[in-house]
Amino acid sequence: MEEHRYSHRVLARSILARPDGGAALAGQTLCVGGWIKSRRTHRGVVFLALSDGSCASSLQVIVDPEKELDTEQLHTGSCLLVKGELVLSPGKGQAVELHAREFLHAAPADASKYPIAKTKLPPEFLRTVLHLRPRTDLISSVARIRSALVLATHTFFQQQGFIHVHTPIITTSDCEGAGEMFQVTTLLAPEKREHLVASTQDQIDAARELVTRCGDTVRKLKEKKSSSKAEIGDAVKQLKAAKDEEARLVKRAEDGGADYSADFFGRPAFLTVSGQLQAETYACALSNVYTFGPTFRAEQSHTSRHLAEFLMVEPELAFAELKDDMDCAEDYVKFMCQWLLDRCYDDIKLMDDKLTESGALERLQNVVSAPFARITYTQAIEMLKEVKDFTFETPVEWGMDLASEHERYLAEQLFQKPVFVYDYPKAIKAFYMRVNDDGQTVAAMDMLVPKVGELVGGSQREERYEVLVQRLEELELPLDSYEWYLDLRRYGSVKHSGFGLGFERMLLFVTGLENIRDVIPFPRSTGKAEL
Template sequence: MASDQDIVEKIDHVSSLCTERVILKAILGRGDGGAGLIGEKVVIGGWVKSSWEIRKEAAQPRPVLAADAASPEVVGAKEMRCMEILQSRIPLVRYIVKVLGGGDHSVREKFVMQKAPKDSTSILQISDGSCVHNLRVLVDSALATPCQVMPCGTCILVEGILQQPLMKGKYQVIELKTEKILHLGTVDQYKYPLSKKRLPLESLRNFPHFRPRTTTVASVMRIHNALTLATHTFFQDQGFLHVQTPIITTNNSETLSKKFQVTTLLNNGKIDNQLVNSLEFSKDFFSQETYLIDCGHFHLESQACALGNVYSFGPRFKAEKSSESNNLLAETWMVDVEMAFSELEDAMDCADEFLKFVCKRILESCTEDIQFILKRIDKAVMDRLQLIISSSFEKISYDVAIEVLTEATGNKFEKKIEWGDSLTEEHESYLVNEIYTKPVIIYNHPKEIKSFYAKLNEDGKTVATFDVVLPKVGTLVRGSQSEECFDKLRTRIEELELPKQQYEWFLDLRKNGAAKTSGFNLMLEPLVLYATGLNDVKDVVPFPRSFGRAKF
């Protein structure tokens, strides 16, 4: 049994350095559910998820005699009993006032507040976003009226004593008896979108500023956070150095993708086609054409050639209408990895180990959230994570993949596959779900469908690249070995008629101490989809940006 000092120290360790507030995970996430903290005084804050009210029983009035019927005291008693009846119907009164009252809302609210019972206790289920479970908080009407604290979404910061619950529930091991209210942020319950019954995720996209308050989205955000932390932990433990790459660049590393252009050459904040065609970029802010970066490979390779193994984690941008896809966004967060003195096989092995590590870490650190997802979203999420951890990824060449898909006569694909084509989602799904039933690594793609800087293989037709394809989300990782030969890379640039001046510095790396390098990149949002069972990346990003959508 922990001592009182141990309990206090335990609470102190999880409270913020800048506030006395204790996060609910520190209380409810204990092995005993918080029972060992009974009797402790704490400050907690959060938002009301649900609530109800308990009325305190009043003393029974004495029988009224006929002789007393006209006395002022009896009249007052009758009026009080009528008022008690009215108070017991406060939800109905509120509804009638809402429908018939018209006028100013604040007046109607005052009416309801005045009719609130003086002796009652508000029972609040509070969440602060730190864990799945809520803490039951008791607020006496002497501290705040029920209509102030009970509406869903009300923000409250209180000081009180942790105690055994007066009414035990399935998950209730402990509750908080409020002694002092330190902050109260009220809610317009008639307009607050989460006051309604549970909304589907599609509807919640219209309220991105509120949806993290839902249990589902909060769990997804915590898993998102855990994946971010696991990413840094893996590469730091493996001796990689975290470096930054610019967001604004003059290069386009992915030559097949469209770019977002960055310019200050606007006409009173507006731009039209005629102006675009006549822009003089020499007069622009950077004196040349610039774009939002879509991949950090170029800049990362330059640092790998000096620092060894490096990685970057930051935003990337692609102006593709394919961002309407459930797996793609115009603005995404990407992990870019580059390793010096390495070849394609090394990058494939690193990607394999990275995915195994982060999936294992999620199962270990997000147990409650995974259990919630199993019940509410996807019953297969645990099996899917275990599949990556325990499977030996199947490695097949692009040639083999085309051969397998061509022989799949019983499966009618919407698009007939031929050598030289990029694999579609249905092709990838067939390989991982029907043929191999586990993650698949496809390597050595035709040079026409991959980046120009990938190392040319001896056959002259394919390049040293690979894709990691997973069930549910398709291609999650894309990697390659870079072409270290100056002449071959320059020839490739000329073949594609790329602007040579943009890539002079990249070619310089091949003329001055060139090293073999390989690496890969991974978009974080599809990985969150894989770990949560959701079907659309717009539901795993707080404020998603996609084609035609940039709210808030």
């Protein structure tokens, strides 16, 4: 059996993921390593369940007392690198087991203090031990599913001819125009804190007095015939610096806040809420691109669906309208679901076994087997108004932004599968979405799925310069901040569309987990930023 190239051991996946469960490998001597998930003893024989995280199953290691191997300190949580013979297993649940011959490495864990016990632990508790929870069956399966979806994402877009673009994490643009952004600043450093507050009148008066003195010096030097050009030049520079300082203090007083000219970037900067606007610049040159990276929202939210830091997949398609955008989003989601069915079946099945109401396998099979529904926003409102067997907390009326309860009812009850809702009211959508001919709606779409609600949000982008300027003005957004974005419409504008998929929400959908903090390794949310 060939060892892993970089660790001189055989991965459990190489044995247990074979169609025969490793039976054909019986009789081979090999080395495996991992962490002990459970231990039991029967008639002096020690049975260890060893997991290295490479697959959903553990390899059973048998330690016979005749081998005189020290197992006294080996309990749940201990690390073990063991050499032995793989034999056919007479027990149920596994095709093979490893009969230990030699311990190459053994690092014990204190059973009385180890917090990850063998018994079933709720996700709420596991969030308190983020550094250890990857050792549990549930979280390790989530990690493998997550890794598989990353590869599936790149595979899908690369196969479709998209170019991957890295967009910045630090930005000076707010894609959503919502203002819920984390600010990036160096003004908190002790030597710069004076720039955080508005200028006082005393500071402005002192600056003006300095300007006056510098001006008098320049005037006297010019009147004095013996003054050299160098002396006059230095005095003029000092006068200019004094005037600049006065102007800076006056502006800071008018703004009532920080002096960003002293900040690292010389202007307000933030963590990105989306890479969309930057990705559009490349779509308007390379045609089809996508970005896949972290985004940040400073929302004071404690719900099970929101994070402060999460991943977004954001493709942009040139020469594409809203229908093309929905087609791409549907194909992408179906591709990911089929990818998991083909490559992560055991992990998805584990979700069904671990979670009472997961239904993960059935949900993925339903996604790949039928086309998604598509309805307009107006049709969605009419359908929700006709609902008689359920009372929504938020009354349904045209012009509202659909709440999670409305989204899930549409996907789970009325359609029982993913559904696109498109042509939303202009008033509740962002400035960059293309205004429809009715003047009241925009070419925007959301993909709603069972268990989650909104999974994808996208739109056809507004390619008409005059209309885009009008939208920015309507929403009172500063035109000078979006001059570069307007240039894309000034010079060779093109119809284009795009969408964003919340990667962690996709993981909620495919796993059946209820809380988004359980599908990301190190969740960041209001008041929570461990490790």
